Amino acid sequence: MNQTKDAYVCARCAAVGATCCRLNPGQEDICFPVSELERQRIVEYGPRLGGLTGAPNSKSFLDNLRRLFPGDRALVTRRFPPHGEHLRLATRPDGACAFLAPDGCVLPREARPYYCRLFPFWISAGAVTAFEARGCLACTEARTVAGMLELLGMTPANVRELHGRLRLAWGLVPGGPEEPLPAKVENNA
Ligand code: SF4
Numbered sequence: 001m002n003q004t005k006d007a008y009v010c011a012r013c014a015a016v017g018a019t020c021c022r023l024n025p026g027q028e029d030i031c032f033p034v035s036e037l038e039r040q041r042i043v044e045y046g047p048r049l050g051g052l053t054g055a056p057n058s059k060s061f062l063d064n065l066r067r068l069f070p071g072d073r074a075l076v077t078r079r080f081p082p083h084g085e086h087l088r089l090a091t092r093p094d095g096a097c098a099f100l101a102p103d104g105c106v107l108p109r110e111a112r113p114y115y116c117r118l119f120p121f122w123i124s125a126g127a128v129t130a131f132e133a134r135g136c137l138a139c140t141e142a143r144t145v146a147g148m149l150e151l152l153g154m155t156p157a158n159v160r161e162l163h164g165r166l167r168l169a170w171g172l173v174p175g176g177p178e179e180p181l182p183a184k185v186e187n188n189a
């Protein structure tokens with residue numbers, strides 16, 4: 001799920017696969033959280049869309065967040081305490097995001113959650129990097145992060161800005177210490 005839904009490579013991706021706007025059914029637990037700020041933007045765009053749902057801060061949800069922010073495990077736990085709840089994108093029985101229409105995301109780019117707008121990019125150990133995301137055509141076609149950025153119409157500055165905004169929205173101080181990402185991170189939604 002990402003901002004890049006508008007890019008040609010994403011349209012080609014949608015023609016051949018599930019894209020990053022769909023989780024494998026049963027993996028909904030690892031969907032990223034949607035902050036209050038992000039919720040408000042979505043609601044402002046379409047208050048009756050109903051594409052969000054509450055979810056428990058389960059072990060798999062927390063494990064996934066700790067993998068994303070390996071240098072901020074304690075902060076993640078404080079922000080998302082075990083047994084608490086968070087908001088996330090609702091999914092359909094087939095794992096598709098509730099905002100996904102046949103021709104792509106119904107939300108305008110500026111109303112999409114930061115994680116959607118960032119994917120498949122991330123900041124790891126201070127560097128712009130990308131997830132080794134199975135099924136991401138941009139990852140398959142471009143051999144380098146620079147190539148993926150070009151394919152998806154992004155710049156390193158875009159990625160840094162969005163990542164900083166995401167951290168702020170999720171209650172994680174921007175610029176905190178981070179370690180290298182694990183080799184594999186699941187797709188989005
Ligand atoms: S909100 Fe849903 S459909 Fe839109 S980009 Fe994110 S995951 Fe995809």
Ligand code: SF4
Nearest residue numbers: 010013020136137138
């Ligand atoms: S998985 Fe990759 S290529 Fe496919 S829609 Fe998402 S960002 Fe675009």
